[in-house]
Amino acid sequence: MTAPRRPVIARVAGRVGGRVVRVGLVVVALFWMLPVLGLLVASLRPEASNAHSGWWSVFTAPAQLTLANYAGLLADRGVLGSLWNTVLIAVPSTVLVVVIGAFAAYALVWIEFPGRDIVMLGVVALLVVPVQVALVPVAKLLGAIGLYGSIPGVVAFHVAFGIPFAVFLLRNSFVGIPRDLLEAARLDGGRELRIFWRLVLPISRPAVAALATFQFLWVWNDLLVALVFADEASAPITVALRSELRQFGSNVDVLASGAFLSMVVPLVVFFAFQRAFVHGVLAGSTK
């Protein structure tokens, strides 16, 4: 049997392909990491060095590297306070969105009630609504109930805007649970809450992990919502870094180290949940 004729180029490509592709991918990956590397290096350089040359000069003069920026940052109560504010905003936002979203998705999938389909369509429609749409009315609302410029106000906004996606993602995961399993649990006399905790949540762990990761990263990196709803005392790190940008123009030492510090936490979270994240994100969307 003779092999089908293939163009010479294709044959050559096939032979060296594997290695070339691999090298190419590594090059692209390294190239994609350049900005992060630049940020890291800039955060390790003293103010004076950043003022008169770019971070790449580290290759010719590595002696300039110092941890002074981080030391300064950790001694700065303002920066630490805003980092702590970010935690105070991101953690409750994530927990509330996951809990409320999971309850809602459970009801929408496993409990019959009138108007269920309309609610679900509403959730799907709300997925695409940009936050800007709600800024003005919610600002007025929070002002009226005295939550404007406080951490609970920021959290409330994040939770409200996180719930549609949470319900959508968890619903796609819950739908995949075999009906028989649930019926059996109900026949065994399990109450809904018990079924939810003992059966549905454990099965859907990847989806829950993906949702938690997503939500946490969004809230952690958010600038716009905090800019509108947080006052100076409740401002998270993104807002604090932004104000540094405006005040001094080019104090790269504070900005770079602050940005890197605020990046470390989401990175850790992402790598911790990376596997579940990738699987959970596509739950139900590839049928």
Next chain:
Amino acid sequence: MGPDGALVTVGPVGAQDAIGLPITGFDPANLPERAAAAELPERGGGLRGLVWLDVGGTPDRTGEVDAGERGMPGLAVEVVRDGRVVAAVTTGDDGRFTVPDLADGHYAVRLPADSFAQPFRGLTWLGPVLVTPVVISAWLWIMTGFAMTLIVAGLASIPRDTLEAARVDGATEWQVFRRVTVPQLSPVLLVVFVTLVINVLKVFDLVFVIAPGSVQEEANVLALQVWQVAFGAGGGDQGLGSALAVLLFLLVLPAMVFNIRRFRGDRS
């Protein structure tokens, strides 16, 4: 900072004043050996002043002479009145200078631009022409990883045997990719596409942070404009802000319809 890169005092300086001119953005390691500890001069005996490197002292207060900070020797100092240079001196080893015999009046003190290396200007090179491409490339950089994560997950769910069958039938890798992989992947690609479209319509922080104030208008987007008119400096026009938000909402409507249709299609 003057228009030509020279350093000029802001307020008027009298003929008998003593002034301090702090310099930052200079590496202390590059100071000559002879640079002596900085100390503000006493008033009197003409216009006196100190040019010192305001970096690395203890405590490192900006604009104050702190222990450990040194003067900048050999620096040209010009005294200017009504745009004309009336006197020129050079700082001593301790960074101090004295200009005696000045007539009473208001002067400005200037450190000429040629004393300084051209500073690294950071983002100021982002002019009106470049700012939009730069914002776009930053967005590409961020979202590529996101899109790739989703697509990789989609690829993993494509059955291997269809690919193998195509290869056995003699298809080239390109043909396998183009005719087998991409069609099977198209639902995922569509989801990713719609998600990215929605995401780019909402883009706020990139434009807000990257574009320097002077060229922000050139790079402005709807999502940023909403914030600017409703909450930004000099804004507070919540009516206009709401109108812009409604416009933004209309723009995402097609994506909303697409999502609802797809959701209904999935269930039937």
